[in-house]
Amino acid sequence: MSSKFEVDEKLCETEFTIGWLLDSLNQNDEKFKKNYSNRKISNVSARDISGGKGMFSIVLKCGLLFEDSKDENDIYTTILKIPGTYVFDELNEKGSVDAPKAEFMDIPGMHTTEVNFYNIFKTKMPKILPTVHFAQLWIPGKHLGCLHMEDLSKRGAGLNFYDCLNHAQIKSIIRGMAYFHKELLCCDEKIWKGKFPIKIEFFDNLEGFVDGFYKTFKGYLKTDHKIDEFNSFLNDPKLGKLIRNTEFVKYVATKSHLDSGIPTALVHGDLWNNNIIFKCDSNGAISNDVEAFLDWQVVQEGNLVCDFARLLTCSCEGDIRREAETYIFEYFVDCLNAELAQGGKPPVPYTAKQLRENYEAVFIIHLMHPIFMMPLFFATKTSTPEEKTIDEARIDRCILRALHTCQDAKKYADSGKFDKWLN
Known part of the structure; x- marks a missing residue:
């Protein structure tokens, strides 16, 4: 079975690529490394599951299908949270409200706050925090920020x-x-x-x-x-x-x-x-x-x-x-x-x-x-x-x-x- 993806393909038109995601999984996701890294990947999909709920970010659910997958449910899913003013931008486009821009809300600063919080507490409060595999700061003009996280929809x-x-x-x-x-x-x-x-x-x-x-x-x-x-x-x-x-x-x-x-x-x-x-x-x-x-x-x-x-x-x-x-x-x-x-x-x-x-x-x-x-x-x-x-x-x-x-x-x-x- 040939692969149905290119590593430089972007995830939902963001700057993050399939190759970036696979590298992060292989380097940072212990569950993936232990149970899935030896399986050959046949396809990678990504979709925005924010649905207008994320005011300061979009949330991508990424799925990996394997060459030996028994069916379409035999996949590995993971989450990529990317900060931005997506909801406010949509509201401004619709003329629904004179919503603030990223410069006013300091969305990059808010993302930095979240990255710092997880870096300090992710191993100290496992009962109430999701597993965060990797956190990247948002540096405007250089690269977007993100949180690469476990997919909680499997159990919640x-x-x-x-x-x-x-x-x-x-x-x-x-x-x-x-x-x-x-x-x-x-x-x-x-x-x-x-x-x-x-x-x-x-x-x-x-x-x-x-x-x-x-x-x-x-x-x-x-x-x-x-x-x-x-x-x-x-x-x-x-x-x-x-x-x-x-x-x-x-x-x-x-x-x-x-x-x-x-x-x-x-x-x-x-x-x-x-x-x-x-x-x-x-x-x-x-x-x-x-x-x-x-x-x-x-x-x-x-x-x-x-x-x-x-x-x-x-x-x-x-x-x-x-x-x-x-x-x-x-x-x-x-x-x-x-x-x-x-x-x-x-x-x-x-x-x-x-x-x-x-x-x-x-x-x-x-x-x-x-x-x-x-x-x-x-x-x-x-x-x-x-x-x-x-x-x-x-x-x-x-x-x-x-x-x-x-x-x-x-x-x-x-x-x-x-x-x-x-x-």
Whole structure:
């Protein structure tokens, strides 16, 4: 059987070639070297499986067919994650939103952050991290960056933005977060301290961010009544000012936890449905157990409560979120202290009550997440005629999710606790 590929053939029109992929597999993938390197390859395929989900990258699933393959399923698959502004570029082409370019978002810098994170932690947190075979920095003008990773789809799957977590999944995520923070507390902090500074410049021009994405979001609202309802929240004398107040947002993300007695920690920064892989059961259905946390490109030293707010506002309907808020902080502290006790370490110096109190301010600054995420997802999603009405129902559900977030954010803003930031 003759080979059906050329080693200089590009993978999905990127600068990475089949030859590059084969070299990386033979040099860096221990499983491939042990079980597949002696089999002759007859064909190599690659397809983009991002589907508009990856905002700062595309994800290529590459498959190797062998000359002695028993059938089309007897293949070896591997993943190549390549950073870029592909989703934002598509949105700009469609005129859907005046999306930022790579220079503003510093996508190369975000990729460097993720590469550094995996280089430090990939062997220290195997329970929640995928296997990364090779990480290449993005050097503009020289070469693209990439992460060459294991294919987790063999044993897990993720949810979409419009999906809602159930309570068993939420608790599994919290156990994963507790394990992550236990490992941080048990390792020598010199390996990570000072290496993942929060990108404070992302909080500049908040007014333009809020107004720009809210304008796009309003395009999905079907009635004047619904527009008026959201206007009342986004332009509220207190809430509207707080979400546009750069100094308030910077304070909440970088200092408020310290005033609440919560030490600075590493924060995932983008923990929601799309960046969590759940194990699949024997029937291929998504289970309640976390397989891995992905996409660490904005990991930062800051307020760990931000991960709770990001998760709940972007991955849960209002009823599930509100119910989770009644137990999630106690459950996290209990799980973390249990993990620490197993390692002979003392409990954390903060309580669930302290996390819950800080959560109110953090929740306010996460108000815009379900609002700006929805257009980013649906504007790049291609629907078949059969899916059109299904997606319309999904959009309605996401709008309700955002509405419930606004309601609770206004409640916190009206409490008077943050009035000093209104002047």
